Amino acid sequence: MRDKNRPIGVFDSGIGGLTVTAELFHQLPEEKIIYFGDTGRYPYGVRSQPVIQRFSRQAVRFLLEKEAKLIVVACNTATAMALEILQSEFSVPIIGVVEPGSRAAAAASKNRKVGVIGTLGTIRSGSYERTIKRVAPDIHTFSLPCPLFVPLAEEGFADHKATLLIAEDYLAPFRKEGVDALVLGCTHYPLLKKAIGQIMGPSVRLVDSAEETAREVKAELTRLNLLRLDGHPQPEYYVSDTPDKFVEVSQRFLGDKINRAELIEIEKYSGQPKTPVVV
Amino acid sequence: MRDKNRPIGVFDSGIGGLTVTAELFHQLPEEKIIYFGDTGRYPYGVRSQPVIQRFSRQAVRFLLEKEAKLIVVACNTATAMALEILQSEFSVPIIGVVEPGSRAAAAASKNRKVGVIGTLGTIRSGSYERTIKRVAPDIHTFSLPCPLFVPLAEEGFADHKATLLIAEDYLAPFRKEGVDALVLGCTHYPLLKKAIGQIMGPSVRLVDSAEETAREVKAELTRLNLLRLDGHPQPEYYVSDTPDKFVEVSQRFLGDKINRAELIEIEKYSGQPKTPVVV
Numbered sequence: 307m308r309d310k311n312r313p314i315g316v317f318d319s320g321i322g323g324l325t326v327t328a329e330l331f332h333q334l335p336e337e338k339i340i341y342f343g344d345t346g347r348y349p350y351g352v353r354s355q356p357v358i359q360r361f362s363r364q365a366v367r368f369l370l371e372k373e374a375k376l377i378v379v380a381c382n383t384a385t386a387m388a389l390e391i392l393q394s395e396f397s398v399p400i401i402g403v404v405e406p407g408s409r410a411a412a413a414a415s416k417n418r419k420v421g422v423i424g425t426l427g428t429i430r431s432g433s434y435e436r437t438i439k440r441v442a443p444d445i446h447t448f449s450l451p452c453p454l455f456v457p458l459a460e461e462g463f464a465d466h467k468a469t470l471l472i473a474e475d476y477l478a479p480f481r482k483e484g485v486d487a488l489v490l491g492c493t494h495y496p497l498l499k500k501a502i503g504q505i506m507g508p509s510v511r512l513v514d515s516a517e518e519t520a521r522e523v524k525a526e527l528t529r530l531n532l533l534r535l536d537g538h539p540q541p542e543y544y545v546s547d548t549p550d551k552f553v554e555v556s557q558r559f560l561g562d563k564i565n566r567a568e569l570i571e572i573e574k575y576s577g578q579p580k581t582p583v584v585v
Numbered sequence: 586m587r588d589k590n591r592p593i594g595v596f597d598s599g600i601g602g603l604t605v606t607a608e609l610f611h612q613l614p615e616e617k618i619i620y621f622g623d624t625g626r627y628p629y630g631v632r633s634q635p636v637i638q639r640f641s642r643q644a645v646r647f648l649l650e651k652e653a654k655l656i657v658v659a660c661n662t663a664t665a666m667a668l669e670i671l672q673s674e675f676s677v678p679i680i681g682v683v684e685p686g687s688r689a690a691a692a693a694s695k696n697r698k699v700g701v702i703g704t705l706g707t708i709r710s711g712s713y714e715r716t717i718k719r720v721a722p723d724i725h726t727f728s729l730p731c732p733l734f735v736p737l738a739e740e741g742f743a744d745h746k747a748t749l750l751i752a753e754d755y756l757a758p759f760r761k762e763g764v765d766a767l768v769l770g771c772t773h774y775p776l777l778k779k780a781i782g783q784i785m786g787p788s789v790r791l792v793d794s795a796e797e798t799a800r801e802v803k804a805e806l807t808r809l810n811l812l813r814l815d816g817h818p819q820p821e822y823y824v825s826d827t828p829d830k831f832v833e834v835s836q837r838f839l840g841d842k843i844n845r846a847e848l849i850e851i852e853k854y855s856g857q858p859k860t861p862v863v864v
Contacts, residue, residue, distance in 0.1 A: 346632065346636055352830070353625060353826050353827065354826050354827045357625055357826050453736065453740050454733075454737070454740055454742065457732065457736040460732075461732050461733055463733065463751070466754075467750055469747075471746055472742070472745070472747045547632050547633050547636050548631075548632070548633045551631070
């Protein structure tokens with residue numbers, strides 16, 4: 307396959323990465339996207355770093371088998387916990403969502419107080435704090451996990467009063483800190499933008515990294531002379547469990563309908579020495 | 586090891602099974618318990634049957650390596666989706682939580698209308714409906730999934746007003762149906778008993794299968810002449826990810842403190858033919 311026509315590989319712990327995919331469709335309509343959602347092993351947000359690194363390596367190996375020319379880690383937890391090690395182990399260009407989101411927050415904040423919300427894993431990793439410190443050393447970052455936001459988004463409770471009450475609890479410390487930009491550091495959170503915005507008020511900018519990430523993908527492909535120039539290829543979706551549920555819920559994230567997703571056995575991409583089998 | 590002194594093996598997708606373990610401690614204080622919580626791959630409630638069967642086989646193989654004389658599937662989803670196949674594949678006695686819970690509900694209901702709440706997987710499987718029909722054919726069963734109850738219980742939102750609002754939504758159909766017994770068909774749900782009871786009212790009996798399951802374990806060990814007669818052995822806890830979080834949250838479920846949990850690599854108990862490794 308000609309290099310430029312090779313696909314962009316995208317992976318996430320499940321469906322959240324579709325918010326990034328939607329933005330890739332928008333900014334790079336000529337590119338073919340191959341998406342892997344690790345629905346058999348999500349959520350990543352509660353798992354440890356070694357486990358997430360192992361899962362992420364498997365996703366990268368799968369996408370390389372599909373001849374990906376560039377890989378997007380469309381998951382904040384996997385970016386926070388595995389991006390560096392993936393970049394050191396694989397030669398394909400790999401882009402995460404933390405750096406683009408951090409840059410967007412730095413650009414948006416006037417009072418130099420930025421809040422970050424995400425899963426337990428993302429927040430514990432300190433990844434956003436380190437990255438914001440690097441791209442804008444004058445910014446004070448304040449971060450907290452919001453573990454219930456993912457199940458609330460997935461269960462379609464975005465507009466439920468209970469979500470507003472929970473958001474009120476989770477976000478009160480950010481209001482107290484007086485941040486004027488809040489990074490939605492989890493690809494699920496854009497679905498709760500309305501509730502989060504209602505609590506934070508109109509003066510706080512909500513930063514969604516999808517847009518910025520897609521921009522970085524475009525820049526990187528341009529730099530590598532790998533931008534696809536024409537075509538309108540069909541995206542392909544792969545999951546590690548229950549494709550039906552993925553297809554069903556996807557519309558909420560992608561704003562568009564997926565026809566099918568294919569079930570794959572992701573654990574066979576482990577590439578690790580096999581331990582003896584105990585029967 | 587003498588047969589009677591061999592441990593009882595208990596497994597669950599994570600920490601929920603500790604509510605069953607607490608009841609085993611209470612009813613069988615002389616027995617040694619070995620607990621495996623599949624924290625690296627929970628929640629089971631959203632996964633498909635083949636995946637849950639594979640995970641459950643691995644748990645059984647691990648507990649057999651620990652010389653379990655009897656195994657308790659302390660997880661409603663795994664019981665609903667894998668108990669039968671486990672019982673057909675392994676010779677060790679294996680007890681699930683669905684049948685004891687069904688019997689308790691049948692005994693508790695006066696108007697013969699029983700409600701069942703559980704994870705999506707448990708409810709979709711129809712396991713409670715089939716079992717209740719078998720043990721008490723005159724009972725009308727009505728069941729619905731409550732997917733947010735697990736994260737709410739784990740995040741310590743049991744007494745939050747949002748939980749009450751969500752419970753109100755989830756449980757309204759059961760009030761309309763006029764059930765007089767409600768099976769808490771997920772080992773996490775006893776933590777939300779207060780909120781659930783507040784919505785259902787004092788005339789509805791909440792059925793928690795832990796007690797009944799422990800009774801069945803005792804009866805089965807007696808029947809097999811495998812009841813341990815003396816001793817006060819220390820339980821052992823094993824998990825597939827982040828033992829610290831397990832230890833931290835366990836107190837809420839067990840009502841007692843766990844000192845440590847050991848991390849194991851559960852995937853090596855797969856016993857399946859290996860697929861070639863793609864690097």
